[in-house]
Amino acid sequence: MLVTVAKSLETLRSNFFWVVRKRTRSLRGLSGIKSWLRVKRVVSGSEVCYIVLTTDCWVDAKPLSIRFPRLYALEGDGRCRVADRWDGSGWRWQWQRSLEGGRSFADFQALLGLLDEVGCTLSSDTWVWGLSSDDGFSIAETRRWIDDRVLPVGLLKTRWCVLVPRKVNIFIWRLLLDRLPTRERLSVWGFEIESIMCSVCGLVTEHLLHLFCQCEVATSIWDHIFRWLQIPSFGVLHPKEVFGWIEECRLRSNQRKVLEVVVCAALWIMWRYRNDVIHESRKMRKGIILDCIKEFSFVWFHNRHNKVVVSWTDWLQQPLNVL
Numbered sequence: 218m219l220v221t222v223a224k225s226l227e228t229l230r231s232n233f234f235w236v237v238r239k240r241t242r243s244l245r246g247l248s249g250i251k252s253w254l255r256v257k258r259v260v261s262g263s264e265v266c267y268i269v270l271t272t273d274c275w276v277d278a279k280p281l282s283i284r285f286p287r288l289y290a291l292e293g294d295g296r297c298r299v300a301d302r303w304d305g306s307g308w309r310w311q312w313q314r315s316l317e318g319g320r321s322f323a324d325f326q327a328l329l330g331l332l333d334e335v336g337c338t339l340s341s342d343t344w345v346w347g348l349s350s351d352d353g354f355s356i357a358e359t360r361r362w363i364d365d366r367v368l369p370v371g372l373l374k375t376r377w378c379v380l381v382p383r384k385v386n387i388f389i390w391r392l393l394l395d396r397l398p399t400r401e402r403l404s405v406w407g408f409e410i411e412s413i414m415c416s417v418c419g420l421v422t423e424h425l426l427h428l429f430c431q432c433e434v435a436t437s438i439w440d441h442i443f444r445w446l447q448i449p450s451f452g453v454l455h456p457k458e459v460f461g462w463i464e465e466c467r468l469r470s471n472q473r474k475v476l477e478v479v480v481c482a483a484l485w486i487m488w489r490y491r492n493d494v495i496h497e498s499r500k501m502r503k504g505i506i507l508d509c510i511k512e513f514s515f516v517w518f519h520n521r522h523n524k525v526v527v528s529w530t531d532w533l534q535q536p537l538n539v540l
């Protein structure tokens with residue numbers, strides 16, 4: 218856990234338990250997690266004036282006087298405390314008239330339902346930490362609870378290929394998390410953009426799968442790459458699928474390394490080509506995309522693989538057999 222998060226939690230805990238009256242609390246960056254604060258209140262009301270039906274939001278988001286106005290009108294003492302109606306074994310109500318049928322009775326049943334969710338005791342009002350079995354606050358428990366809700370699940374493990382540059386590894390990491398600023402993503406993130414259509418073909422929404430797998434340019438590139446690698450082609454449906462295939466295919470370890478570098482280069486060059494199209498740059502033309510992939514993958518592999526010397530000619534002809 219980040220030190221700043223731990224400090225924030227500790228500050229929050231101490232404030233919450235000792236001096237703070239404000240009820241709504243959230244941590245910066247975690248405010249989107251509803252109900253993250255698992256504090257529950259054990260109410261007695263004998264010392265602190267938690268009034269059953271008035272303005273205090275002690276059992277519901279709304280004051281009970283607003284949620285149940287009929288019952289509030291029938292309460293004999295509008296300023297009574299919880300302890301005035303709870304004797305340790307049950308509720309002792311003092312309505313100004315009996316609640317027989319009708320809306321007031323239905324409200325009463327709803328009120329009892331709410332009160333069932335609150336632990337009332339004859340001890341002083343206090344707070345307990347709901348995540349822990351012994352009611353003690355634990356940063357470890359809190360971290361696990363937050364991580365379960367914040368961290369993505371079901372994704373491939375984070376990849377880090379030492380044979381490609383760091384910026385490419387970060388690019389692949391963002392790609393596999395679908396965090397690249399495609400036009401669809403920018404729109405979802407709330408950016409004002411002229412169009413969400415594919416920057417390359419302009420035919421469909423520019424999302425991750427289309428750009429790297431379904432767009433006409435992308436499918437053509439994958440076909441060429443499979444032919445260059447001299448392996449059977451398959452329709453790439455998702456970049457994750459390619460990396461999964463690399464791990465499972467029956468190739469030698471060094472051949473897998475070549476494959477991974479080539480795939481990283483292909484995705485990187487496709488993204489650069491898309492950016493060049495957007496910025497109307499003529500740095501990369503469509504016709505040289507495959508050449509760029511071959512060149513970039515060779516330079517990365519050649520410069521970063523310390524144990525072998527790879528021939529450019531061999532790389533162009535049979536990249537999987539250069540080692």
Ligand SMILES: [Zn+2]
Pocket residue numbers: 415416417418419420421427428431432433
């Ligand atoms: Zn397209």
